[in-house]
Amino acid sequence: MKFCSACGSAVSHIVPDGDNRLRFVCNQCQLIHYQNPRIITGCLPVYVADKQTEATVLLCKRAIQPRKGWWTLPAGFLENGETTAAGAIRETQEEANANIKIQNLYSLYSLPHISQVYMFFRAQLLDLNFSPGIESLEVKLFKESEIPWDELAFPVISATLKYYFADRKLDTYPTRYEEIIRPSS
Amino acid sequence: MKFCSACGSAVSHIVPDGDNRLRFVCNQCQLIHYQNPRIITGCLPVYVADKQTEATVLLCKRAIQPRKGWWTLPAGFLENGETTAAGAIRETQEEANANIKIQNLYSLYSLPHISQVYMFFRAQLLDLNFSPGIESLEVKLFKESEIPWDELAFPVISATLKYYFADRKLDTYPTRYEEIIRPSS
Numbered sequence: 001m002k003f004c005s006a007c008g009s010a011v012s013h014i015v016p017d018g019d020n021r022l023r024f025v026c027n028q029c030q031l032i033h034y035q036n037p038r039i040i041t042g043c044l045p046v047y048v049a050d051k052q053t054e055a056t057v058l059l060c061k062r063a064i065q066p067r068k069g070w071w072t073l074p075a076g077f078l079e080n081g082e083t084t085a086a087g088a089i090r091e092t093q094e095e096a097n098a099n100i101k102i103q104n105l106y107s108l109y110s111l112p113h114i115s116q117v118y119m120f121f122r123a124q125l126l127d128l129n130f131s132p133g134i135e136s137l138e139v140k141l142f143k144e145s146e147i148p149w150d151e152l153a154f155p156v157i158s159a160t161l162k163y164y165f166a167d168r169k170l171d172t173y174p175t176r177y178e179e180i181i182r183p184s185s
Numbered sequence: 186m187k188f189c190s191a192c193g194s195a196v197s198h199i200v201p202d203g204d205n206r207l208r209f210v211c212n213q214c215q216l217i218h219y220q221n222p223r224i225i226t227g228c229l230p231v232y233v234a235d236k237q238t239e240a241t242v243l244l245c246k247r248a249i250q251p252r253k254g255w256w257t258l259p260a261g262f263l264e265n266g267e268t269t270a271a272g273a274i275r276e277t278q279e280e281a282n283a284n285i286k287i288q289n290l291y292s293l294y295s296l297p298h299i300s301q302v303y304m305f306f307r308a309q310l311l312d313l314n315f316s317p318g319i320e321s322l323e324v325k326l327f328k329e330s331e332i333p334w335d336e337l338a339f340p341v342i343s344a345t346l347k348y349y350f351a352d353r354k355l356d357t358y359p360t361r362y363e364e365i366i367r368p369s370s
């Protein structure tokens with residue numbers, strides 16, 4: 001950030017009066033430009049054909065960077081004006097053309113080194129009419145034994161899948177909060 | 186937003202190629218300025234003297250707008266580089282000089298009309314060494330029967346307190362997700 005988005009003047013990176021953090025402050029109009037973490041919202045789409053059949057999970061192979069070619073759960077940046085559940089449904093439509101019903105908020109991760117908060121809703125995949133969206137190379141259902149653990153795109157994906165397959169044995173799905181701490185880049 | 190924060194040129198409010206939402210895009214350097222919801226993180230500080238004494242909850246009377254003079258739970262905007270739990274601890278220190286231990290992620294609210302996501306952690310108030318911070322007129326412990334229900338600052342505060350006093354009877358505190366829908370301003 002070099003210029004004020006309100007008046008176009010140059011900004012300085014200083015600690016404003018009464019604050020204790022560096023902020024971008026306009027040299028001209030004095031506006032403080034706060035910068036805050038962003039939310040990534042997504043879901044864990046579970047398909048259960050019937051009680052006799054093992055549940056499967058829908059994963060998407062990423063067509064975009066970062067981690068192009070790696071498997072992920074449908075997720076993306078929450079937009080202004082939408083709820084986190086609506087964002088998860090939208091991302092699942094965009095990335096997998098898949099129809100889901102939200103069940104519960106299932107996992108939330110803080111990633112302070114990249115100023116992101118990730119959250120996943122457990123969801124019921126309503127039918128088999130799914131296909132790759134523009135950001136996916138392939139979308140596919142996986143049994144637990146088929147999950148490509150070594151080809152998962154992000155730590156939040158493997159953590160959420162591990163929680164799910166453990167919880168499924170007890171048929172109870174409490175919300176998890178986890179902090180993923182890495183050196184800042 | 187009128188000017189590009191990277192190059193200082195004027196921006197237009199248009200739908201970029203391959204997108205389906207209005208964004209601010211720089212007329213000169215073409216940078217797309219995404220705007221996303223912000224996170225407010227806070228806690229529900231509970232003080233339990235001993236097993237024979239009724240638990241109390243710490244509330245803060247707001248010294249700042251909006252809702253100056255109304256009671257709230259300690260909470261504020263999550264900062265870049267911090268976890269949501271660390272943000273809740275920091276805000277509790279800033280607003281009430283109170284020492285807490287986080288117990289679990291307790292409630293999460295989507296407020297799409299103001300593009301905010303609120304979350305509260307249930308926390309143990311560790312001692313009685315609390316006092317008003319600069320953003321509080323008063324900080325005080327309340328029994329359930331003393332909660333000033335008609336003077337609570339925001340719907341997310343009353344919702345979280347209602348969940349808590351109901352859950353306390355069962356001594357189980359599952360995470361709640363709720364959407365608070367209002368006409369956009």
